[in-house]
Amino acid sequence: MNTLIHHSENRGHVKIGWLESKHSFSFGNWYNPKYMGVSALRVINDDLINGHNGFGTHPHDNMEILTCVLKGAISHKDSMGNAGKISAGEWQLMSAGTGVQHSEINEGDETVHLLQIWIIPNIRNAEPTYQQIQRNPQDQPNEWHLIAGPEADAPMHIRQQTEVKTAVLNEDKQLDVQSKYGVNYIHIIEGEVEFNGQIGRAGDALISTDNGPLKALKNSQFIWFDLPVQ
Template sequence: MNAYLHRSDSRGHVKMGWLESKHSFSFGSWYDPKHMGISALRVINDDLIDGHQGFGQHPHDNMEILTCVLKGTITHQDSMGNHGGIAAGEWQLMSAGTGIRHSEMNQGDEQVHLLQIWVIPNVRDAEPTYQQIQLDPREHPNQWHLICGPNDNAPMHIRQNAEVKTAVLEKGKTLDVQATQHINYLHVVSGSIQVAEHTVHAGDAIAFVDPAQIEALDDAQVIWFDLAENIQ
């Protein structure tokens, strides 16, 4: 199988006091021209945020910003009037559109672990929106769970021809992967999986076009980005 492997140790690693982050693609002070995103997927930041710290008010526009909390609770507040916690097993999607300001703060004592994912929208300068769902794949393992997509059947609507799904796979279990758009990009959150001849570990990612089956080498969580060939 032809595939592009993006190993964890090729990610950018940034440690700034209360924040430790690993960047799959160029972000902030870390720049690598070989890792600028894939299709409309622009950012996957794997963040550890110390207690009573976080990101103060700052602006975004024309970006779809998806947050997946893996451990702890992050407190969100934005200029649209949304204010509340996003706990482990919950997902937040902000369509920044014409512009928003927001903060993400860890108000607890324990470290928060989250993924922040940016997708370039296919509509510019739209009205900003906020969506949040509870969907913990550990509760129903060994199946794909749709997080967001462009169609009305998706739990959250994203402004791009892309779908984001997640699954927790128990050791030895398998799932099929076949893009409805063009490109499969699998990011392994935890554990290890086998994709054809490729072994993909936590923090790694693999991109491929042809249909494939993945097998969990041990208990694993995977996020699947079903992406168009070109940004639209």
């Protein structure tokens, strides 16, 4: 397939009081049948959460829920007994399995910026699990950092034939994109990159079954989802 661009301006934009969010795919009250996910990737919500607000206790099941905090810290609490903060540069993976209830609250004064990502699992009704790691690509730019994968030795184990990697890439540097599972979805957090002749900017995503070099035209940060063909 040719490399496609999911432009930032085509994301859903929702602003309700304490929450401002941009939805890459249909979510909640924002629905667009053109944007229902790619392969097993179902949700990327780019959230700004005002101080002393957040998502109260609510349930999930049979979903791999990945949180990437970009600025600030969010307080997490769940029915598995986990409680604590997820700070900028940290990642959380909650495999909801048979069911879990959780809350995510910004207990501070400053706005928290995070990405909430949902991936459909390939195993249903498994025991819920919780994982959290520190992995800030700003500390080691110009290389891939594996966040989650299906292998036992991955930093966080995900119940899907999917790898999630992130990187910060300095201007004119490049990284190789070689898919294991068949579909590349590259979400650009900031900057400007080129992949297979297409240019993506902050908030855009590049989608392709082709591999090749990913080049930064400006200092950039992004997440690469290596997804199964479905």
